[in-house]
Amino acid sequence: MKNLLLFFLISTLFISSCKKDAPVNLHPTGSVVFKFNNMVGDSALVLNNAKSYVNANNDTFTVQVFKYYISNVKFTKSDGTVFSEKESYHLIDAGDANRTQCTIANVPYGNYTSVSFMIGVDSARNCSGAQTGDLDPALGMFWMWDTGYIFAELVGTSPQDTATGLNHLFTYAIIGFKGQYNAIKSVGLNFFNDTVKVSPTTIPQINLKTDVSEWFKTPVNISIAAVPSTDLPNQTTLNFANNYADMFTIQSIRN
Amino acid sequence: MTIESADENIQLVIPDGWTTPPYNFSTNNLTNAGFILGRKLFYEKKLSADNSIACASCHQQQFAFSNQTHSVSAGVNGILGTRNAPALSNLVWQTNFMWNGGVNHIEVVPLSPITNHFEMNETLSNVINKLQNDLEYPALFEKAFGTTTVTSQLMLKAMAQFTGMLVSSNSKYDLYSRGETTLTESETNGLNLFSQKCSSCHPAPLFTNLEYMNFGLDSIFTDAGRAGITGLAADFGLFKVPSLRNVALSYPYMHDGRFATLVDVLEHYSRGIVHSSTLSSELNSVTPLSHSEKQDIISFLYTLTDNTFITDDRFKNPN
Numbered sequence: 001m002k003n004l005l006l007f008f009l010i011s012t013l014f015i016s017s018c019k020k021d022a023p024v025n026l027h028p029t030g031s032v033v034f035k036f037n038n039m040v041g042d043s044a045l046v047l048n049n050a051k052s053y054v055n056a057n058n059d060t061f062t063v064q065v066f067k068y069y070i071s072n073v074k075f076t077k078s079d080g081t082v083f084s085e086k087e088s089y090h091l092i093d094a095g096d097a098n099r100t101q102c103t104i105a106n107v108p109y110g111n112y113t114s115v116s117f118m119i120g121v122d123s124a125r126n127c128s129g130a131q132t133g134d135l136d137p138a139l140g141m142f143w144m145w146d147t148g149y150i151f152a153e154l155v156g157t158s159p160q161d162t163a164t165g166l167n168h169l170f171t172y173a174i175i176g177f178k179g180q181y182n183a184i185k186s187v188g189l190n191f192f193n194d195t196v197k198v199s200p201t202t203i204p205q206i207n208l209k210t211d212v213s214e215w216f217k218t219p220v221n222i223s224i225a226a227v228p229s230t231d232l233p234n235q236t237t238l239n240f241a242n243n244y245a246d247m248f249t250i251q252s253i254r255n
Numbered sequence: 256m257t258i259e260s261a262d263e264n265i266q267l268v269i270p271d272g273w274t275t276p277p278y279n280f281s282t283n284n285l286t287n288a289g290f291i292l293g294r295k296l297f298y299e300k301k302l303s304a305d306n307s308i309a310c311a312s313c314h315q316q317q318f319a320f321s322n323q324t325h326s327v328s329a330g331v332n333g334i335l336g337t338r339n340a341p342a343l344s345n346l347v348w349q350t351n352f353m354w355n356g357g358v359n360h361i362e363v364v365p366l367s368p369i370t371n372h373f374e375m376n377e378t379l380s381n382v383i384n385k386l387q388n389d390l391e392y393p394a395l396f397e398k399a400f401g402t403t404t405v406t407s408q409l410m411l412k413a414m415a416q417f418t419g420m421l422v423s424s425n426s427k428y429d430l431y432s433r434g435e436t437t438l439t440e441s442e443t444n445g446l447n448l449f450s451q452k453c454s455s456c457h458p459a460p461l462f463t464n465l466e467y468m469n470f471g472l473d474s475i476f477t478d479a480g481r482a483g484i485t486g487l488a489a490d491f492g493l494f495k496v497p498s499l500r501n502v503a504l505s506y507p508y509m510h511d512g513r514f515a516t517l518v519d520v521l522e523h524y525s526r527g528i529v530h531s532s533t534l535s536s537e538l539n540s541v542t543p544l545s546h547s548e549k550q551d552i553i554s555f556l557y558t559l560t561d562n563t564f565i566t567d568d569r570f571k572n573p574n
Contacts, residue, residue: 129282129362130411137366138379138407144366146357146484181486234486 028109030198032075033205035101037251038066038094040212047095049157056217059224061158061170066094066212067141068152069121069134073104075112075196083107089121091134091141092210112196115206119244120151120184123177146232148175151183152244154215163228170224172215174241176233183233183241189250197255207251214247215240258287258569265290265569267347270424271433273460276347278361278419283412285420288398291573293417295395296410298572301385302365303375310368313340316570319501319561320344320421336373337478339512341497342505344423344564348461354494354510356467357484362415379407386410421570423500424460427558432459438558445555448548452524453499455537462499462559468535469493471528472509480510492533501564503557517556521549 038045040053040063049062070092073085085104093099125135126148135142141150154172161168176183189208196204216222220239230236258265264286269275283289296302297310314320320343338354352358358367368374369382386392386405393403400409428446430436438446449457456464467481469492476482482490494510508514514523525544528534544552564570 127359129360129415130408132406132408136407137363138383142363142366144358144363144370145353147359147363147366232486 028200029106030109030200031203032104032107032112032196032198033101033203034070034090034104035205035207036092036210037207038100038210038212045094045212053213055213055215055224057221057223059158059160059216061156061160061224063094063154063156063212064169065153065155067150068092068119068210069141069149070102071118071121071125073115073117075104075107076114076116077110078113078195081110083112087133088117089125089134091139107198109198109200112191112198114188114190115196116186116188118184118186119241120174121149121177122184123182125149126177143173143175143231146175148177150175151185151241154212158224160223160225161228162225170227171229171231172227172237172240173231174237174244175231176237176241179233181233181235181238183238185241185245187245187248189248191250191253194250194253195255196253202255205254207254209249209251211247211249215244217243218246219243258291261287265420267420268422270422270429270460273424274348277350278347278415280416280419283362283415285416286399288395289400289413289416290420290569292392292395292399293413293415294570295391295573296365296414297417298574301389302369302377302382304377304381308375310365311572313368313374314343316567316572317504317565318342319423319504319565321505323504323506336371338510339507342501343418344421344498344500344561345461346421347419349465351465351495355479355481355484356495361419362411364418365411365414383407383410417570421564423561423564425563426500426561428459428555429561431558439554441551441554442558444548445551445553446558448544448552449555452541452544453552456496456535457499462502463496466496467493468496469531469533469538470509471530471534471538472513472523474529474531478510489533492531499556500559501561503560504565517553518549521552525549 043051043053045063045066047066048064052060052062054060070090071088073088075083085106090102091099092102121135125131131137135149137144141153143150150173152174156170157168158170159168161170164170174183196206198204219242222239222243227236230240267280267285300306300309302309313322315322321340341354346352346361349361350359352361352364353367358364366379369377369379383405392405396405396409397403399413402409427436431438456466456468458464467490473492476492479491481493482488503517506515508520514520521544524541528538528541530539
């Protein structure tokens with residue numbers, strides 16, 4: 001009797017471990033890689049005073065920090081089915097080679113015709129307490145005295161900026177997840193004649209251009225002299241977010 | 256029995272008649288090991304830049320987790336801040352923290368003092384490194400969360416297990432409201448006056464309505480208060496209504512610690528209200544309090560002192 005029981009125990013153990021090793025894959029999935037090419041207009045972005053640029057207002061500037069959150073990534077197939085990434089928060093940092101691309105995993109096999117995402121972090125995660133991963137406050141994108149995520153950050157210098165003293169440092173921290181100054185922006189990008197093909201044999205890569213110069217123009221022209229810094233949810237901050245909502249364009253798709 | 260030797264996990268007990276708190280540990284599994292870790296962190300000086308200051312330096316149990324030494328709090332190198340350290344209790348019932356309500360969740364509260372130049376002046380990544388390289392902490396994180404890897408998330412969850420458990424509900428007033436004791440004549444008078452004049456902003460059981468009000472301290476605001484967060488002109492000079500639990504222990508008073516005694520506070524209410532465009536309308540015309548009315552209100556405020564809370568062994572410095 002005892003032996004019989006033991007046999008049953010062992011066989012159930014065996015069966016369950018078997019299941020773990022070889023899951024019945026009803027919804028096979030793959031990955032998609034986003035590669036962000038940070039640029040200013042047509043020039044590649046080089047950080048730390050190595051290169052200077054001119055914005056729409058004719059201000060000369062250099063860039064020291066350029067970071068932003070991409071969140072709530074969704075891919076749509078031609079038949080309208082949508083895949084939404086879970087725990088979809090990706091911090092992109094022009095100053096960190098490991099953070100100029102991100103991988104979206106568990107995407108069901110299929111052909112996708114468009115992608116959408118948010119620039120910033122949805123309001124729920126701005127008030128849900130201690131987070132981890134790309135939302136870890138130790139990454140420096142969490143505002144601690146007026147708690148919430150910094151959706152995007154641009155820091156640099158400009159001789160036109162005379163308000164901040166000798167270092168001419170301008171700092172833009174885009175925050176605000178509620179009310180009239182909600183600065184969360186949604187981006188939708190169509191692949192048009194192209195498709196992103198997620199399959200067992202390919203990990204498609206979407207090459208995106210992120211254009212810093214968009215921060216300063218359309219719909220609102222912003223002069224660095226007039227706005228040397230912003231770090232509160234207000235109209236100035238929102239103007240930047242409205243401006244940069246179109247900073248992403250698809251350069252190419254590699255399947 | 257101490258928490259260390261207890262078989263059952265510590266639990267948040269909601270006092271009879273109180274509402275369910277918005278933070279109830281549903282996303283932060285409350286355990287003895289988590290609470291013990293959180294308590295150690297609360298008393299940990301390594302959280303500051305020069306390892307000289309802990310949360311408990313400014314938030315001392317015998318003063319209901321406030322301190323009486325400084326009108327505005329003193330941080331590393333004795334640098335003075337601009338605000339008075341409030342007493343801490345019943346934090347799980349709050350959804351916004353600090354005098355201006357700038358912090359929106361109990362778990363992220365420690366980030367502000369840790370990194371504030373006037374307080375602990377440290378970076379979060381340094382704190383994580385210090386804890387990771389400490390002889391004791393990795394094992395304590397393992398016990399609490401099953402991993403020796405220290406992350407800011409786990410540190411903050413543990414700290415919220417400690418700060419969230421700081422429930423004060425056994426003052427003389429609480430015993431009275433449960434029918435377990437009676438109030439003196441002066442305390443009863445004080446309670447009646449308090450109900451008429453103070454309860455709109457300081458209602459039981461928390462003794463705060465958790466809203467922002469201009470209590471008539473100034474007409475020129477050196478500290479914008481709530482407006483520093485909302486940017487709204489209507490919020491200039493508004494501050495979070497503080498809880499009055501244990502208020503007899505938590506002097507000095509107000510966001511900037513300007514009043515040394517409760518007599519000063521009542522004197523202010525009685526004759527010192529400063530008018531401004533954002534003054535709370537109910538303070539527009541205040542009937543001055545007589546000497547005995549002030550005495551009675553103060554007697555009542557003393558019934559909010561919770562000796563069980565300030566002597567609770569679970570909250571004491573474990574080191």
